Amino acid sequence: MRTPSIHKVIGLIPAALIGAWLAIPATVSANVITDWDAKAIDAVAPLASAPASPYTPYAAYRMMGIVHAAMFDTVNSIERRYQPYLVQLPADSTTSKEAAAAAAAAAVLATIDAKTAAQMKRELVSYLASMPDGMAKSEGIKLGETVAAKIWEARANDGAEGPDDYRPRTTPGVYVPTPIMRGPMWPKVKPFAMVSPSQFRPGPPVALDSVEWAKDFNEIKDYGAQKSAKRTAEQTETARFWLVAGPVAYHPFLRQLAIAKEMDVVDSARFMALGGIALNDALVAVLDAKYHYNFWRPVTAIRNADIDGNPATDIDSTWQPIAETPMHPEYPCAHCILSGSVAGVVKATLGTGDIPEIAMTSPTASGVTHRWDNVMAFAGEVANARIWSGFHYRSSTRVGTSMGLQIGEYVVMHVMQPVMTSSR
Secondary structure, eight states, X not given: OOOOOHHHHOOOOOGGGOOOOOOOOOOTTOOHHHHHHHHHHHHHHHHHHOSSOTTTTHHHHHHHHHHHHHHHHHHHHHSOOBOOSSOOOOOOTTSOHHHHHHHHHHHHHTTSOHHHHHHHHHHHHHHHXXXXXXXXXXXXXXXXXXXXXXXXXXXXXXXXXXXXXXOOOOOTTOOOOOOOOSOTTGGGSOOSSSSSTTTTOOOOOOOTTSHHHHHHHHHHHHHSBTTOSSSOXXXXXXXXXXTOOSGGGTHHHHHHHHHHTTXXXXXXXXXXXXXXXXXXXXXXXXXHHHHHHOOOOHHHHHHTGGGSXXXXXXXXXXXOBSXXXXXXXXXXXXXXXXXXXXXXXXXXXXXXXXXEEEEEEETTEEEEEEEEEEHHHHHHHHHHHHHHTTSOOHHHHHHHHHHHHHHHHHHHHHSSOBOOOTTO
């Protein structure tokens, strides 16, 4: 999907266009960063759910990462508490951080397509309408759009729109399934913070003739089957809860935590940007490993257990998982690395895994609310869910979670570091 430049789709909004707005009462401690995170998730939803595309839902995560990097560098240009992610522009301390961050987010999201560009212009006008006109506001809008353009330019040729060059393994004349693979170009995408896509590449999956393989195989065969006799109702609910894909799975967790911790605008911007960057780098890392090892999914392994060379595994030619298996190789677990990266960011930023209780719902489990007061419990639930859904082996979930924790910590330690001053 080729997208136009920011300045072609959203320009500086004149003060005369800022109309009246009936403000919705804000959630306690919510701010411009968390407000526009929610707006961004709505805006990228079509990217996350577009059918038959090798770019989804990863394009949505990428867009969220760019949005949050732009909002952070914008507000941090006004109040310079941290090293910039990429851009630091001159800005008067009286410049409105609210106008600047909102304009930055809207400008990035406007690049999705013409319809979204028009929607973002309306959203920005509406959001800033209660703010009095003046230099603080107009300079904030200008700053946000300028920073957003620079961040967008830096990511414009990052490889996310590279070719789908995945080559299915077959023999001459033999049919193989033909659906479009997910993210085959992502192993070549430029990371946001990592040195290279393979920086955190793990060792290979467990050997097929090992005791561990048989244990993993038989666990998922029993508990991940569509009509499992061993999986409990609660486990089934959890499996379906985490069938959710795209930023809506993890950004609300980070957003609620920023609100619960009563972070100010700059700290919220940094925290959400760290999360967005870690999630993106986790995707690059996990897809690098997946396509490098090209390891078979449970639905393939269980239907071909007679060729794995392990006497402790038995074939079931009709076995199916709880839902449609995602179209990329199995190892390691992607949801696990994503939840692990969130946990890594939280632990490295807050200094603890204990958090105020976070409650979330899921579009794939209607009427269900899950709650956590520890990020490792959160990541552990995700890992179990991918086993109970029939998508990932136990060893793969452990490796994925561990990779995510490392990447989350790495991001926190290597970008947007506090500015050291003599007073500190």
